[in-house]
Amino acid sequence: MKLDILAIGIHPDDVELSCAGTLLKHIQLGKKVGILDLTHGELGSRGSAELRLQEAKKAALILGVHTREILNFADGFFENNKEHQLAIIKMLRLYQPDIVLANAISDRHPDHGRAAKLISDACFYSGLRKIETDIEGFPQEHWRPKVVYHYIQDRYMKPDFVVDVSEHVDKKMEAIAAYSSQFFKDNDNEPETPLTTKTFMDFIKGRMVTLGREAGFDYAEGFVTERVVGVEDITILK
Numbered sequence: 074m075k076l077d078i079l080a081i082g083i084h085p086d087d088v089e090l091s092c093a094g095t096l097l098k099h100i101q102l103g104k105k106v107g108i109l110d111l112t113h114g115e116l117g118s119r120g121s122a123e124l125r126l127q128e129a130k131k132a133a134l135i136l137g138v139h140t141r142e143i144l145n146f147a148d149g150f151f152e153n154n155k156e157h158q159l160a161i162i163k164m165l166r167l168y169q170p171d172i173v174l175a176n177a178i179s180d181r182h183p184d185h186g187r188a189a190k191l192i193s194d195a196c197f198y199s200g201l202r203k204i205e206t207d208i209e210g211f212p213q214e215h216w217r218p219k220v221v222y223h224y225i226q227d228r229y230m231k232p233d234f235v236v237d238v239s240e241h242v243d244k245k246m247e248a249i250a251a252y253s254s255q256f257f258k259d260n261d262n263e264p265e266t267p268l269t270t271k272t273f274m275d276f277i278k279g280r281m282v283t284l285g286r287e288a289g290f291d292y293a294e295g296f297v298t299e300r301v302v303g304v305e306d307i308t309i310l311k
Contacts, residue, residue: 074140077104079170079218081161083188084114084148085129086252090277091224092174093136093245094238095294100137101241107140108133109164111188112148118264120254132251135244140168149184153191161195163206166213173218177226178297181267189223193299196221222296225284227267232295234302235284237311239291242281246274 078099082088088096088108096106110129113122120128126143133141144160151157165173175192176185198204200217207213225232238245250256255268267273278292285293288311304310 074105074107074168076107076139076168076170078106078172078174079109079165079168080106080174080224081109081111081176081188081192083111083146083151083176083184084117085110085112085125085143086114086132086249086255087176087185087226088174088224089132089136089245089248089252091177091226092294092296093248094241094281094292095174095224095236096136096138097241097244098236098238105139107142107168107170108136108138109161110141110143111146111161112151113143113145114148116148117255118266119269120263124254125252128252128254132248135248135251151184151187151191153187153194157191158195158198159204159206161192162199162204163208163213165196165199165218166206166216167208169216171219173221174296175221175223177228177230178223179228179230181227185226193221220302221299223299225280225295225297229280229283230295230297232284233298235288235290235293235295237285237288237290237292238281238294239285242278242292246277249274249277 080088114125115122176188178189202215281292284295
């Protein structure tokens with residue numbers, strides 16, 4: 074299956090928290106969209122790898138993505154090296170996405186920035202024909218996505234562009250809530266984290282309001298580009 078958009082996150086829920094509205098919008102527009110999680114998030118203070126996997130499957134059904142894959146990178150201890158790049162390259166060549174959405178280039182969690190560089194490098198190397206990969210013995214063709222856009226996560230970053238997701242906020246929040254192990258619950262004996270505050274969901278919505286404000290949208294998600302983005306018609310810009 075060829076994808077229009079592949080959203081990659083180092084942890085299950087990275088994509089939902091940061092760019093689920095954008096995925097929902099483009100699925101509604103008829104685009105083929107997938108998610109690739111690089112780890113099970115097994116170092117998280119709450120839940121377990123098995124539970125996070127089940128939550129990710131539930132979120133994928135809510136979003137209606139066309140595929141969701143998960144790799145077995147070691148949470149917290151993955152490296153930007155040949156082994157990890159090749160694993161991502163195989164997925165890129167399998168699904169041939171035109172657009173890749175990747176982790177924030179810098180953030181509170183050190184995994185995010187490290188994953189951003191790993192994903193970006195893999196996207197470049199995936200286009201080199203002399204790097205050979207195969208799936209179950211079948212050689213793969215080289216493929217390089219047209220662009221890599223980095224979504225904004227915990228720490229605010231000035232976006233290079235924003236996407237109006239006003240019509241998709243409720244469904245996005247439903248997908249986020251699928252990760253119930255990670256968020257506040259009454260009478261919960263699990264450890265507290267930055268995600269367990271009673272106001273965390275308000276923060277997620279508030280961030281979308283902030284990102285949308287200057288563009289005149291009620292809610293938006295923001296992205297940082299790796300290169301200058303060109304347009305053919307400036308009259309359609311908001």
